Amino acid sequence: MSGQRPLPMRGLYDDEFWDHVARGEYRMQRCEDCGFIRYPPAPCCPECLSEAAHWDVLSGTGRIVSWTRFHRQYFDDLPAPYVVVSVATTEGPMVIGNLVGAAGLEPMIGAAVELQFETIATPEGELRLPQWTMTKRIPDKTHLQEDKTE
Ligand SMILES: [Zn+2]
Structure with missing residues (x-):
């Protein structure tokens, strides 16, 4: 047993997710073109490869x-x-x-x-x-x- 529990690992695109969480908002990226919700956060949609997305409240x-x-x-x-x-x-x-x-x-x-x-x-x-x-x-x-x- 040792120390503090591990904190969330943040990749290249995770900061905005955790910024929303810090404000008490549970948001994930929703593709502007096909509506797919991507998690973990990513630079483009895994379904249609669109880069357009907004952070939608779940x-x-x-x-x-x-x-x-x-x-x-x-x-x-x-x-x-x-x-x-x-x-x-x-x-x-x-x-x-x-x-x-x-x-x-x-x-x-x-x-x-x-x-x-x-x-x-x-x-x-x-x-x-x-x-x-x-x-x-x-x-x-x-x-x-x-x-x-x-
Ligand atoms: Zn898409």
């Missing part, structure tokens, strides 16, 4: 497609256990984050999640991170147990 909703629970503490400021989820956002891009909130340790594949900004302290000051909280546990299978006594 809904901040999605579903869990995969998760893992960490039981070992690797960093002083990230106590175990904690859950990391892969989320398919409603708009399409897949993102990785922590599952936070009341049900943060009991993830379920397919569960609806909602964006929640978490502010952490870093040596350079506060940093806002996009995280996820479950809003509804699905799949709800109660509808499959119909009365078959007729």
Whole structure:
């Protein structure tokens, strides 16, 4: 166990994404020509190669497609256990984050999640991170147990 949790790695085109996050806005590049939302940020659209894009506000909703629970503490400021989820956002891009909130340790594949900004302290000051909280546990299978006594 050592020190501070790793901070987001920033590539050539990531700064604007993190600037929006710092303002509490979850924005991604939307292609001006075909509407495709690209993530991670890139200089051109992977679908149509257009360079034209604007930073569109996303809904901040999605579903869990995969998760893992960490039981070992690797960093002083990230106590175990904690859950990391892969989320398919409603708009399409897949993102990785922590599952936070009341049900943060009991993830379920397919569960609806909602964006929640978490502010952490870093040596350079506060940093806002996009995280996820479950809003509804699905799949709800109660509808499959119909009365078959007729
Ligand atoms: Zn495009």
